[in-house]
Amino acid sequence: MTPDTDKAEVEVTCENCGSKTKKSVAWMKEHGEFECGCGTMIRVDPGRFRKELVNAESESDGSLGLLEKLGK
Numbered sequence: 680m681t682p683d684t685d686k687a688e689v690e691v692t693c694e695n696c697g698s699k700t701k702k703s704v705a706w707m708k709e710h711g712e713f714e715c716g717c718g719t720m721i722r723v724d725p726g727r728f729r730k731e732l733v734n735a736e737s738e739s740d741g742s743l744g745l746l747e748k749l750g751k
Contacts, residue, residue, distance in 0.1 A: 684704055684732070684736060685703065685704050685705035685708075686703060686704070686705070687703065687704050688701045688702065688703055688704075689701065689702055689703075689704060689707055691721055691723070693715040693717060693719050693721055694719070695715065695717055695719040696715065696716075696717040696719065698715055698716060698717065700713070700715065700721070704732065707723055707728060708725070708728065708729070708732075711723050711724075711725045711728070
């Protein structure tokens with residue numbers, strides 16, 4: 680993974696309230712979970728996150744592919 684990838688932001692949507700929060704790729708790799716303003720804990724599976732990140736980097740527009748996959 681490149682330093683530019685680590686600086687990219689990922690938008691995560693809360694399944695409870697629909698609020699969207701942006702976190703950097705580097706932050707997500709290190710933390711993996713955070714609390715939404717509504718109180719819901721949002722967890723990102725680190726293994727899945729890294730797998731999707733590697734897959735996205737191999738695509739022509741990696742950041743877009745990552746955002747589309749994690750937004751589901």
